Amino acid sequence: MAGMSKKVFAGHAVRHARERLGLTQMDFARRLALSPSYINQIESNQRPVTAAVLLAISRTFDLDITRFGADDLDRIVADLREALADPVFRGLEPTLQDLKNATTHAPTFAHAFLRLHGAMRRLEERRAAQDDAVISVAREVDGGAPPDEGRNLAPYEEVRDHFHYIDNYVDGLDRAAEERNAALDLFARDDAVGVLVQHLRQRHDIVVDLAPADQPDAPLLAFDRHRRVATLARTLDRASQAFRLGALIARFEQSEAIDQHVIDAGFRSATAREVCRLSLQNYYAGALILPYRRFARLARARRHDLDLLAAMTGASVEQVCHRLSTLQRPGEKGVPFYFLKVDRAGNVIKRHSATRFQFARYGGACPVWNVHEAFEQPSRTLVQLGEMPDGVRYLCLARGTSKPAIRYGARERRFALGIGCEVSYAGELVYADGLDLKSATVAPLGVNCRICPRTACPERAFPPLDREIVLDPDRRGVVPFSVRD
Numbered sequence: 001m002a003g004m005s006k007k008v009f010a011g012h013a014v015r016h017a018r019e020r021l022g023l024t025q026m027d028f029a030r031r032l033a034l035s036p037s038y039i040n041q042i043e044s045n046q047r048p049v050t051a052a053v054l055l056a057i058s059r060t061f062d063l064d065i066t067r068f069g070a071d072d073l074d075r076i077v078a079d080l081r082e083a084l085a086d087p088v089f090r091g092l093e094p095t096l097q098d099l100k101n102a103t104t105h106a107p108t109f110a111h112a113f114l115r116l117h118g119a120m121r122r123l124e125e126r127r128a129a130q131d132d133a134v135i136s137v138a139r140e141v142d143g144g145a146p147p148d149e150g151r152n153l154a155p156y157e158e159v160r161d162h163f164h165y166i167d168n169y170v171d172g173l174d175r176a177a178e179e180r181n182a183a184l185d186l187f188a189r190d191d192a193v194g195v196l197v198q199h200l201r202q203r204h205d206i207v208v209d210l211a212p213a214d215q216p217d218a219p220l221l222a223f224d225r226h227r228r229v230a231t232l233a234r235t236l237d238r239a240s241q242a243f244r245l246g247a248l249i250a251r252f253e254q255s256e257a258i259d260q261h262v263i264d265a266g267f268r269s270a271t272a273r274e275v276c277r278l279s280l281q282n283y284y285a286g287a288l289i290l291p292y293r294r295f296a297r298l299a300r301a302r303r304h305d306l307d308l309l310a311a312m313t314g315a316s317v318e319q320v321c322h323r324l325s326t327l328q329r330p331g332e333k334g335v336p337f338y339f340l341k342v343d344r345a346g347n348v349i350k351r352h353s354a355t356r357f358q359f360a361r362y363g364g365a366c367p368v369w370n371v372h373e374a375f376e377q378p379s380r381t382l383v384q385l386g387e388m389p390d391g392v393r394y395l396c397l398a399r400g401t402s403k404p405a406i407r408y409g410a411r412e413r414r415f416a417l418g419i420g421c422e423v424s425y426a427g428e429l430v431y432a433d434g435l436d437l438k439s440a441t442v443a444p445l446g447v448n449c450r451i452c453p454r455t456a457c458p459e460r461a462f463p464p465l466d467r468e469i470v471l472d473p474d475r476r477g478v479v480p481f482s483v484r485d
Helices: 011-021 025-032 036-043 051-061 071-084 096-105 107-128 130-141 149-165 171-184 192-204 238-253 255-265 270-289 292-301 306-313 317-324 370-375 423-428
Strands: 207-210 221-224 229-232 338-343 348-353 381-387 393-403 413-422
Touching (some): 011 025, 025 036, 096 107, 171 238, 171 270, 171 292, 292 306
Antiparallel strands (some): 221 229, 338 413
16 A cells, blocks of 8 residues: 555544544444454554554545545644744753654644744734834824734634645535536636636626726725626736636535535634635635646646646646645545745745645745745746755745736736645656756755754854854854854
8 A cells, every 4th residue: 555664653543533433442443343452552652553454444434544644743743843943942852753752642732832832923023013013003093004914914824724734635625616617618718717707697696897997906806795796807817817706606606615614624713714714715716727637637647837737728827836736635646746925025925735845834935945036037937956954855846927017116016936846756747857866956955044954054044043053253154153063
C-alpha cells in the first residue's frame, strides 16, 4: 500500500473516528475482529497502525483512510517549532522528538497551544500599535478607515489555518460543483459566462448586468436582493466574471452544505464564520469552472503547463494555480502543490499547501525564494530548485500577475504567485524538463529569517529568535552580525 513504508502512529485519528461513531473500544474492536487490548495500544500510540487495520477500518466504517496519515502531524510540529522560537519560551526549547510526542499523543492540546500563542502575538501587536490606533481614530473622524479594522486579522488567520489543515479540499462542495459543471456542459467553453448567466436567470430568476460605464469603481459584484439583479464590474475579465457568477451560484445552491461545514469547523467568532462562508463560495466557484476529474486529467496530460492550461480552459493563471493546489480528493489525488499569492510588500494574501512546505505564520517569507523575483520578471514563469531546513527539496515556480489601473494616476496592483511540489513529483511538470535534479544548484530556503537555522545566509534580514548573535567591532560582513551555532 503506497505511503505505508514508514510506521504510522495515528492513535489520535483512530480514537477520534471511534468516538464520532459513538462506539466503545470493545465494540469498535469487535466490529473489526480485533482484540480490545490491540485497539487500546493503537489509540495510545504504543503500536503503529498497519495497512491491514486501516483497510479494515475503511471497509467496515466507510472512512477515508488517507486522513490517517502523518502529514497533518508534520504540519503541527512545524507550527509548534515556529511558535516555540518566540523569545518568551527561551530556555524551554523542547527537542524535535518532544514536539512529535506531544503532537502524536495530544494533537488537540497542540492546536490549543497554537491558538493561545496566536492570541498572544496578536495582543502584543495590538499593544505595539497603540499609536497607530490613535491615528486610525483620527482618520475615522475625518471619514477614513474604521479604527477596529485590524481586529479582523484574527478571524482571517483562523479560517486560513482551517483550510491549511484540511489540505484545502472540501469534498462535498467539490463533487457538487463537478455535477453542476457536467449538467451545464461548462468545461472549457468560450461562452462560459453566457451559460452561467442563463442558468442564474432560469434557475434562480436572477438577471445579470454590467455596471454603468461611468462607474469604474463599482464593486466586482453587487447583488440587489429585491430586484434580483446581479451587477458585475466592467473591469472584470471573462475568467473573473465566470468566477464571480460561480460564487453567486454557490450562495443559492450550496448554502446548506456551506453552513454545515462552518458549524463543523467550530469557529470562535461570527466574523470567522462569515469569512469561511465567502471562502467556501469561492471554493465552489473554482471547482465549478475547473471540475475535478476533467481538469485533473487535463493537467496531467499537459504536464501542469500553467499557461497552456489557462488557454485551454479559459481560466486565469491564478485560477489554474489555485485549483491545482486543491486536487486532493481521496483515491484520486493529483500532484500535491503548495500555492500562495503575495503583494509587493511581501504580505501573503493567499496560502494553501497540500505538501510539507511550511509558510511563515508571522513575519515575512524567505528572501531567497524565487517568488520575490517574480515582480522583476512578471511575464516569465521562474523555476527554482529549493531545499527547506528539514532537507525536503521542492520544485518552486513563481509568476507575476497584475490588476491594471483603471484611471490615470492610479497604481497598477501587482502580485506574485508561487506554486510548487516536492521534487519526487517534478517529472510530472513540464518545468523540470532539462533540469538536472541531482546536480542543479539548490537554493537554501527557510520559513522566515526569525526562525531559520541557516546561520551563514548572506540574505538574512533578522537574527534568529532562538540563537545568540555575536557582534565583532573589528569585522563587518554583508550581515552585520554572526549567529552562534
